[in-house]
Amino acid sequence: MADDKSKHYEGVLWAVHTLEYPYTRSVGQVIGSFLAGLKEGRVLGTRTASGRLLVPPSEFDPETGATLTELSDVADTGAITTWAWVTEPRAKHPLKHPFAWALVKLDGADTAMLHAVDAGDPARMKSGLRVKAKWREQRTGSINDIECFVPVEGAA
Amino acid sequence: MSEQKTIEPLKGIVTPISLDYTITPGQATARFLKGIMEGRILGQRCPKCRKVYMPPRGSCATCAVPTEEEVELSNRGTVTTFCIVNLPFYGQAVEIPYVCASIVLDGADLPFFSMIAEVPVEQVRMGMRVEAVWCEPSERRPSLESIKYFKPSGEPDMPYDSYKEHL
Numbered sequence: 001m002a003d004d005k006s007k008h009y010e011g012v013l014w015a016v017h018t019l020e021y022p023y024t025r026s027v028g029q030v031i032g033s034f035l036a037g038l039k040e041g042r043v044l045g046t047r048t049a050s051g052r053l054l055v056p057p058s059e060f061d062p063e064t065g066a067t068l069t070e071l072s073d074v075a076d077t078g079a080i081t082t083w084a085w086v087t088e089p090r091a092k093h094p095l096k097h098p099f100a101w102a103l104v105k106l107d108g109a110d111t112a113m114l115h116a117v118d119a120g121d122p123a124r125m126k127s128g129l130r131v132k133a134k135w136r137e138q139r140t141g142s143i144n145d146i147e148c149f150v151p152v153e154g155a156a
Numbered sequence: 157m158s159e160q161k162t163i164e165p166l167k168g169i170v171t172p173i174s175l176d177y178t179i180t181p182g183q184a185t186a187r188f189l190k191g192i193m194e195g196r197i198l199g200q201r202c203p204k205c206r207k208v209y210m211p212p213r214g215s216c217a218t219c220a221v222p223t224e225e226e227v228e229l230s231n232r233g234t235v236t237t238f239c240i241v242n243l244p245f246y247g248q249a250v251e252i253p254y255v256c257a258s259i260v261l262d263g264a265d266l267p268f269f270s271m272i273a274e275v276p277v278e279q280v281r282m283g284m285r286v287e288a289v290w291c292e293p294s295e296r297r298p299s300l301e302s303i304k305y306f307k308p309s310g311e312p313d314m315p316y317d318s319y320k321e322h323l
Contacts, residue, residue, distance in 0.1 A: 014179065016179075020173070021172065024171075025170075025171055026167060027165075033165040044163070142169065
């Protein structure tokens with residue numbers, strides 16, 4: 001990194017400065033349950049009055065505004081609805097090589113969740129592509145407990 | 157997959173947010189920092205109001221004119237105001253209690269912040285005469301941190317009227 005910048009800032013005094021805010025946030029009952037589920041390798045959603053299952057879970061019903069408390073498991077497999085290919089991942093992206101940001105509608109869910117898809121080649125990406133979560137060995141209760149989604153072998 | 161199992165919700169998460177900057181100081185500050193590396197404190201005088209800026213900013217904020225005349229300043233100055241820090245906080249670099257002070261160097265017209273050491277905190281006072289304690293030349297960096305702190309110079313205190321314009 002320093003080498004790139006030395007070239008760019010030739011003859012000019014420069015320095016790297018990182019400004020960091022070390023936030024600790026309370027997450028509430030619903031997101032707290034979702035994160036605890038991820039730690040156990042489960043994906044949880046909330047059920048609305050009309051029977052829709054929201055994943056990731058929402059604390060309130062988007063149709064009625066009612067508080068949502070009923071949690072349900074969904075599968076860790078699903079289908080991509082939309083996607084965007086990242087040719088040059090940035091420092092804080094979840095994968096170091098080219099990947100896709102995608103909305104993944106998990107089996108059993110009625111909404112889609114944003115996550116990374118490690119497809120290797122953008123030619124493999126398409127709406128409807130079947131994917132499966134790649135779980136981390138060490139899980140902490142974070143959306144990153146799912147390292148990424150990968151295409152299911154033999155999927156059309 | 158839809159059977160409900162009980163789950164104990166997590167209460168909180170740590171989400172540090174960081175912004176990575178590359179900063180360049182501009183001409184006036186670059187010259188000032190070069191001086192710091194040589195153990196010199198270089199201010200700049202406004203051609204109109206004659207005030208000496210330290211650290212220099214390249215222009216006078218009052219007169220809106222460039223400040224090009226360079227003035228080498230003394231290592232000694234006067235404490236105008238100060239604060240004894242007794243509270244620990246995240247990222248604190250120095251052991252408490254310590255003193256942060258506003259110091260106006262001899263020949264300068266603006267005070268700047270530094271620390272006062274080598275004196276019990278309760279003895280620090282307005283008008284106290286202090287002198288800069290520098291890092292070893294090999295440890296100096298282009299930063300005001302190359303002045304470790306100020307210590308009492310032993311000279312008599314300055315009268316309030318002499319620094320009241322610099323509070």
